[in-house]
Structures are given as C-alpha cells and as structure tokens.
Amino acid sequence: MLRLVWGILFTSFCLYTGWVYLYCDEEAKTTENIHPAVTEGWNLWQQNNCQSCHQLYGLGGYMGPDLTNIARDSTKGKPYMYTFIKHGTGRMPAFNMTDDEVYRIIDFLEWVDKSGVSQVPAEAVHWSGTYIIDK
C-alpha cells in the first residue's frame, strides 16, 4: 500500500514536471529564438554575480533594487543603467566592464522587462486569495 501511494505520487510528479517544462510559459512557443547578445548579457549577469544584490521578479539579494522592469522606467532608461553599471555608486562597486559588456547586460535587462511585470497589481488579487495575472 505504501509503495503504491509512493508510486502514484512519483508518477504525478514526473508528469507535472514535464507539463511545467513545456507549458509554464504559454507564449514561449511563438517567440523567436533568444538573441546571442541577450545570452551574453545573461552570462555576464551571472559571472559578476549581480543576483547577489539585485532581484529579478523579487528573486535575488536585497542590497539593491529589483531590476525586472528598470528598462521601462521612464525616469531612468538606458543612460541611467549605463552609468550605474559602468561606474558604480557609493553602495555598488564598479565592475570595470568594457562598454560592450555593459550594453550586453542592458540588452539582457531589456529582454527580461519584456517577459512581464514584477509587481502584481491589486486588481489581480482574486477573492480566493490567489492571483489572476494577465501577461
């Protein structure tokens, strides 16, 4: 009996895992392949461990701000991002990156921004306590 319950649970887990991989992002099937500049920026993001201080969708360290939608912030924008990444601030160290590397990270952040909005609007909260998010 115990083995049967375990087997059913494990099978459900495998099926759910496959479904998550294929369908968690419904729009992914229709989008074009990721641009190499974005991949490069993503790798630089990890190599410089930007996630230690910054969040994307609220995931990451809390030393600096969440950068999911920085690219669409009309008060900031590309020159603002360039200056911060290139020269750092009192709290953020300068990483001595080349201009090319800085722009690749900006490419990555612009791509992340297109995936959705990090902050869930109040209207998305359903009466049952869950969210209904329109992408």
Next chain:
Amino acid sequence: MPLHIRLYTKFVFLLLLATLVFGLFSSWAYLYPEVFNKYLPFYQLRPMHTSAALFFIISAATLCIIIFHKNTIGRDATTGIFEKTFITTWVATILVIFIYYSFKKFGGREYWEFPAWLALPLLLSWVLLMIGYYKGWLKCADKKPLYIWMWSTGILFFFITFIEQNLWQISWFRQSFLRELTVQWKANGSMVGAWNQMIYGSSLFLMVMISGDKTIALNKKAFFFYFLGLTNLMFNWGHHIYNLPAHGAIRHISYIISMTEWLIFISIIQSFKNKLEEARKLRHLLPYKFLVASEFWVFANLTLALFMSIPAVNRYTHGTHITVAHAMGTTIGINTMILLGVLGYALDIDKKINTGRKLFTRSYNLAQASLLIFWLSLILAGIIKGYRSVTLNINSFQQMMEPVNNVLKLFAVAGAGVAIGLGIIVVQYWQSMSDSNSNVKDVK
C-alpha cells in the same frame, strides 16, 4: 570512528564555522558597503555565506546517514569504498568552489554561484553516495521504519533536483526567461524538501534511540505526515514565483497544496502537551535540547510560511526580508538545530562535555535568544519594506530602504549573538572529538 568519517565530521564543523563567520561579515558589508567594497564586497561574501550554509546542511545530512546506516540498513565490503570516494570528491569540489569565490569567479545561479562545470564533480560524488546507500538498502530486510523511507527519499530527490537546478545550461530552457526562472525555483524549492527528508529522518531516528520506542517510526500518523511532506516537496514550490506571469495553474496548485500544511500546524498544537511532558523527562540530555529548539522553530516558521503561501499576502512579503527570515529561520532554527542534536548524540557529547556543561547551556541560550531577535527583526524589516513598496509605492530605492536599514542594524547585532553562541558549541563538539577516548557512539 573510521578516519574518513572523523575527517568528514571535522569538515562539516568547519563549514558551519565558515557559515557563521561569512554571515557575520556579510551583514556588516550590507550595512557598510563603503568600508567593504574595496576588499570584501557583499557580492563576494554573500555566496561564500550561502554556499557554506548549503554545503554544511547537505554534508551534515549525509554524514548523519553515513553514521547511522551501519546500524539500520547495514554495510557490505564495498560500502566503505563508495563512502570514501564520495567524501573525497565532495569535499575536494567544495574546496575548489571556495577557491573560485576567493578570486571573485562566479558563473552559476543564485545559491549555486560557482562556475557551472563544478556541478559535474558534485553530481558524480552524489551518484557514488547513492550507489553505496542503495546497495545496502536493496539488501536490507527491514525497510519499514519511516526514517529509512525518509533517507531514501531525500537522497533520490536531491539527485533529481540537483540535475534540474542545472538545466539552465541547456539552451532550450533559456529560450524563455519565465521558463528558466520557473524551473530554477521548482528545483530549489523541491531541493529544500529533499534535504528536509534526510534531516527529519535522522531526527526521527534520534528520537527512536533516545526514547527506545520503535513504534514512533512505524505508526500510521507518522507515515501520513511523511506523504504530506512528500506531496509538498513535489508540488509546493510555486510560492517562490507567485508573481511570475507563468501559467496560472502553477500558482493555484501550489496554493492548494501549501494549505495542507495547516494539518501539520494543527498536529503540532495537538501534540504540544505530550511534547512538554517528554521535554520534562529528557531535558537533561544535551542533544535533546536541540530537538526542543527545532520544534519551536518548526512552529514559528510554519506559521510564517502558511501566511506567505497565500498569494494575496505574498504580494507584500515577496522580495522582502520576510523571505530571508523564513529562509534563515528554517536553515538555522530547524536544520542546524536538528543536525547539532543528531551529531551531538553520535559524538556522545553528554558524556564528553562535563566541565563545559555550563558554558554549553549559556551558549545554547545565547544562540536561541539571539536567533529570535534576528528572526523578528527580519520580519519587521520585511513588513516595512512591503508596506513602503506596495502600499506607499515609493519608487526611490534609497528612500524606501531608509527605515529598513535601521532595523537591519539590530539584525546584525543579533546575528553576532547567533554566531558566538553556535560557534562556541561547535568548538566544544570539535574538542570532544579531540579527546583521546573519542569515538562515534555505536548506535544500536
């Protein structure tokens, strides 16, 4: 005690000490970056702290299984070879990871920031552990006790989730940022469940040993909660990514499954009186003190987790220090307490720590009291951040964080208390191993 297990035990204690020291420095680097940025910036200290903590928890969990499975599952002639090869590869890879960190060489995802290729020797060593363990498990005639189920489940699911955690290295997973992040946090969330299975299994084994009552690892209620935990391991990882605009079903499934944890919550309250009675009888045992502490922290963190699992509440807590409170509350309050209890039992500290008993109790009390302040200050910091970012919608990060950083000063002071308290206990454990008569207690 065989030499390789003795050395592995010392390595585990060194990892815990490293976690405490790097954690302490990280909190200062967070508060005073202008002092640390030049030589030891926060982005370097944080992975050193988190990786040391993760590797301490996982290594200590495997150490407990290695120590105990001789008397539960049994060993054959080859078990020792697999154990030794696992320990050598595992320890060597972790040392290489820290060498990379010391040169600011990163490349992986959050919590596993080391260059990606180092995942391969870690995986290889885990496979060796699995072969050694499951060889004994297959031959074992009595697989009924729940702790054997839990160890077997934990070892298997760590293997699965570790592979899943590295799927980002396959380009298909990176075609969509939402997919990559979903899979990443699916793996991370379930991996926590995997090491909890290993650790709770050892905790249950310890309770059987202390009480001499084998039925607590055989009764139906215990198995019911095992399957409930397993279901949560498999399907309740979505609360990490509630705000992600991924498929809504992930959110709803996780929300529903997480609400089953209320059953655990109710069960803890129901068994409170019995636990109190048990605590009165066993309070003279030093390892038991850690189990009592872990019971409290399970209750506190479960309460927090239940609220965080409601998306409408998660909207205020996600991306704030409340999630840090939960992460640190569980890893220090639950995982570390259980592991110190189990290892203390294995090292027979009740007999070894005679003259230092008073110091031990004081350090234990300091660690618990500091951890409570540490945990509450993180929750308070999270509430302030959540309120200022979601309700007041303050756009300037500096302005939003101003009152939060004041609360975090209290967190840093309390963190020093945790580090000193646990640090002294670890040193006492270490000294008990240096005793010429020292040996791992033969667990019967």
